[in-house]
Amino acid sequence: MFEHLNAQAQDKIMALMVEYREDPRDTKVDLGVGVYKDPTGNTPVMRAVKAAEKQLLEKETTKSYTALGGDPAFVKALSGLVLNGAVEEGRLAAAAQPGGTGAIHQALELVKMANPDATVWVSDPTWPNHLSIIKHLKMKMTPYRYFDNDTRAVDFSGMMADLGNVAAGDVVILHGCCHNPTGANLNMEQWKEVTELLGAKQALPLIDIAYQGFGDGLEADALGVRHITSTLPESLIAASCSKNFGVYRERTGLLMAVSPDDKMKAVTQQNLTHLNRQNFSFPPDHGARVVQMILDDPALRTEWETELEEVRNTMLGLRTQLAEALQARTGSDRFGFLAEHRGMFSRLGATPEQVETMKEKHGIYMVGDSRMNIAGLNKDTVDILADAIVDAGV
Structure with missing residues (x-):
């Protein structure tokens, strides 16, 4: 029966994750998968989530x-x-x-x-x-x-x-x-x-x-x-x-x-x-x-909202830092849109060939249409990305 099944196309983002893991370079940067990462590259458990889970562990009486x-x-x-x-x-x-x-x-x-x-x-x-x-x-x-x-x-x-x-x-x-x-x-x-x-x-x-x-x-x-x-x-x-x-x-x-x-x-x-x-x-x-x-829970909600604001402002700061780094390197404001966009993602506007160049030469991993996860950056990798963007001729 299973011989009648057709092979399914591999998810491009999942394939990119595999490539990234196998890349031995210390300077590689993962801008593909859509998860938030803190400055250490970890996707943390939020403080309010930890606190709520602790309460749940103590109070939960059934798994029905x-x-x-x-x-x-x-x-x-x-x-x-x-x-x-x-x-x-x-x-x-x-x-x-x-x-x-x-x-x-x-x-x-x-x-x-x-x-x-x-x-x-x-x-x-x-x-x-x-x-x-x-x-x-x-x-x-x-x-x-x-x-x-x-x-x-x-x-x-x-x-x-x-x-x-x-x-x-x-x-x-x-x-x-x-x-x-x-x-x-x-x-x-x-x-x-x-x-x-x-x-x-x-x-x-x-x-x-x-x-x-x-x-x-x-x-x-x-x-x-x-x-x-x-x-x-x-x-x-x-x-x-x-x-x-x-x-x-x-x-x-x-x-x-x-x-x-x-x-x-x-x-x-x-x-x-x-x-x-x-x-x-x-x-x-x-x-x-x-x-x-x-x-x-008012206390948990306040804690969560505070941390969510920290996450949001971190991403906004990275957007501004990247736009300014590119402005300094190019003498142009054409990357100013990065500071105007919102959320985890921006589409850079690079061609698939330029995206491949950034991956091969600089270890920058983003989706082929040049969608990049801003939350995959930190203050130290912004310059690596900016140099790659300029070098690739974006």
Whole structure:
């Protein structure tokens, strides 16, 4: 039977990780995989997470299943963090998921159940797993312009022109903040224009918010999400705790579905829990429980918010340092966009050949489209990267 299986293409980021590990150079720099690293190159367990886990270890009395939709306290806490009351409780259905990836997959399955003919619109570029999941589910997909390779900013006029072709019942995937892979984000006025367009087109927004708190802060990063969900009758939100709580391996996420009224909310909730049952039955709880404890405990929440700000400001400092280092080396402000982008990623604008040159000559590992993880840098490796960028002729 297995002889009929086809080989699957290797994930480019996973392959890059293997190459990096096998490189013997002490000066190598990993800007590929999307995890936060401290100045020592470690991905730390956040202080509040450690404290919550200690409490959980002492107080937990059972490892029995939670509800099919996850623990209600977690659902309430995380939906509150993202939406902060922007949507009435009577319109909001939600179910815990194994990470943001699980939430995206489940959201698209829900769409396919509701409208098998829906086309899924994705930004060009977008997180590669968006494309992979859509393809796996055999759904129709269309890209819309998003990133201007010359200015390294949002091509908003191109985006709006392309989204003008969206049909009623189509789905538009939007990045809630800290766009992956470009780092270029919509401003609030642009969020309002997108919301108005989708409302007129009767299209469904699917908002992927995986980096809340990594851009301009917890509240600012959620403003676009809150506007669109409070304005339109229906929307989907896939939230991840991997980055902002640092619980990558705990696979902690939430899928939220905003319905027009409480009657439709009940039907949507039934479908969310049905999908959970088919795919994995009960969602994982350890990471969800830790996140809920942090959000509901004032002292733990304060500690977490303080550390999250430290992480955010570290990345902003690295962005500024890199932009200034490149300005000093080139006498040009053409890399100023690095300080303007937000989140973990920026697309440098290098060709695949230049990316390969930086890897071979300088041990700089980034994805072939020149997406780089700013959090993979530290103050000592910024100059190594700046020299490599200039040497490669970017």
